[in-house]
Amino acid sequence: DIQVTQSPSSLSASVGDRVTITCRASQSINNYLSWYQQKPGKAPKLLIYAASSLQSGVPSRFSGSGSGTDFTLTISSLQPEDFATYYCQQSYSTPLTFGRGTKVEIK
């Protein structure tokens, strides 16, 4: 199985901060990576697919980059509604696997 390791597992940030979350795959997965946001008690929501493509309706402050084994999700200016847990997911091979999540908390 391809493992995807997210870091950090949690972070504290203030409104307006630039936030970066990383995801590293255990082998090259080209651009077969997606990012999701999950708020408490809610289903995950797709933010980014194919490493850098913004899902329709997602604010442009969210961006994704990377290829191969190293990927980044960036929130350019953190907003109050962005406090949540973020997951990456690889689809290069089955089983499809998720990172363990990064919880973004209010500083």
Added chain:
Amino acid sequence: QVQLQESGPGLVEPSGTLSLTCAVSGGSISSSNWWSWVRQPPGKGLEWIGEIYHSGSTNYNPSLKSRVTMSVDKSKNQFSLRLSSVTAADTAVYYCCGLIAAAVRWFDPWGQGTLVTVSS
């Protein structure tokens, strides 16, 4: 747009079988999407259970393969999950999802999720 809604018992006895259904609305289950189940134990991360195409083709997570069965009912525009021989470790919120099958594959949309507790 396509919406998904899970249904099924919220409590299953140990060694029993978990059965859930996902109703698809706003679109056809016979579209180009695959359909998938993902689960999340309380306070933990996400685990892919498997996927099914409207033709009935399936792929399962090897960690659960011996206990999982997925099916499609095109007449009702829904798909289902059965997980046998459940234990407390199978307690989780179960989500049904569309799985976009381009070269890169991603989960969208998601159902709201349903909590299934395994307990006597």
